[in-house]
Amino acid sequence: MNPFKALLSARGRELPAPVPAGSPAAEVTGVGVRLGRRQVLDSVELTIRAGEVLALVGPNGAGKSTLLAALAADLPVDSGEVRIDGRPADAWSAPELALRRAVLPQSAALAFPFPVEDVVRMGRAPWAGTAREDDDETAVADAMAATEVTEFAARPFSALSGGERARVALARVLAQRAPLLLLDEPTAALDLRHQELVLRICRARAAAGDAVVVVLHDLGLAAAYADRAVVLHGGRIAVAGPPADVFTDTLLGEVYRQPVEVFPHPRTGVPLVVPNRAS
Template sequence: MSARLVARSVTVQPDAAVSPILEDAGLELRSGEVHALVGPNGAGKSTLFGVLSGDIVPASGSVELDGRPVGAIPAKDLARQRAVLLQQNDVAFAFTVEQVVRMGRAPWARTPREDADDDLVDAALAATDMSALRHRAVRSLSGGERARVALARVLAQDVGILLLDEPTAALDLRHQEDVLRIARERADAGATVALVLHDLNAALAYGDRATLLSRGRVVATGTPAEVVTAERIGEVYGQAVDILTHPVTGIGVVVPRR
């Protein structure tokens, strides 16, 4: 698989008087893979996503998209290559679900790909189970429904790199699995997909690769089974766990010791 987004020795330190949020962090996101970023609260996962997306400029280090510095790529061109789902997706005005999802098509305005707008919006609404609510005002929806609208907007953007920051956080069990299946399907179709996850079992079940962060540093990168070990999780999270083997899938399952 070819590397599409590569961060090397990235440090983010907004204030010299405080410790870096990220320090000497590296990450490689490849086409055709789901890459899970895991780690405790405050580990620097969302900051690393911000650097990868081009929204945060690091104090040192480099980030390249297809070999080109992210900072040198015009915003419109960047939006035609990568889509970003943030943790917070507030809608200030009385937009409908469909209007918000259609905003994902903005990078393709006045291009030949604009002709696919309606089909891609419909497909994104269907994939996120929001078709029946397409005419509802987003502000009238539940938190989980709003999260699905935000994901649908990202899917409608129809690009080859998806950066999804905690996409399952506000969702019920069924819709969590829907999101993870969508991520898996996009990667299987050749996309580069990265997910910030708190659910270690989701990382084990759906990830091709995983990166564990702690206190702004990369602790380990590799296959999920290589990264998510009982010893390492105990050290990083301060919680003892056992990793059992699922009797049907054979995939590891993280169980806290209680």
């Protein structure tokens, strides 16, 4: 088959081509978002690159989840532009967009008691009718193994604990195999072991060439696993760069309105952020 025709063969959908490491997977240019009377994002500029883990951090209300929703094209912007895979996000059809980005929201609720394996399989829906549909079984099995949910594949999703639901929801996103992963607080309901597991998965996906954007409240996790951290404050980017460069006592203390101490881990050198409780 002609390669160009192959890209359009799946019900008229253009399949995503691989993005070279370091190339933009998504871009945010001058983005502003208002919710009611509140300016939640203001003139945000950001490039997300293939092969990196980018952490969005900042206090409650800083605009992290709103920025992630705008990146996903789930929330319209009032100004500026979001581009995914080189094209304005709103120029992609919904099926084409689903091939390019996978989104993990903060909460995962289902109205029906689907078995866990069926929930994970929902992530494969965008590939129905494409040449990559043949990957469904492998993608589902791999995602469940990575998130350690295989052992309860047959259990109803509604019968799971909060942490188990969070891991199943992540497995669904991983099974989608989109090159841009947008994860909103994926560690919030998890124990220590599974927090580390999720961030190791993020690193593995970046190593495989995906772009991963993850909203985190745990600055230690962001410092340990992110290539870049974006610190949001009042709807704007206060600073962006490698965590070792941007996580400073002064900046974090001002943004979070809580004195902190930042010092390198004695063995790894990764920044450790500790509240200064004596102040």
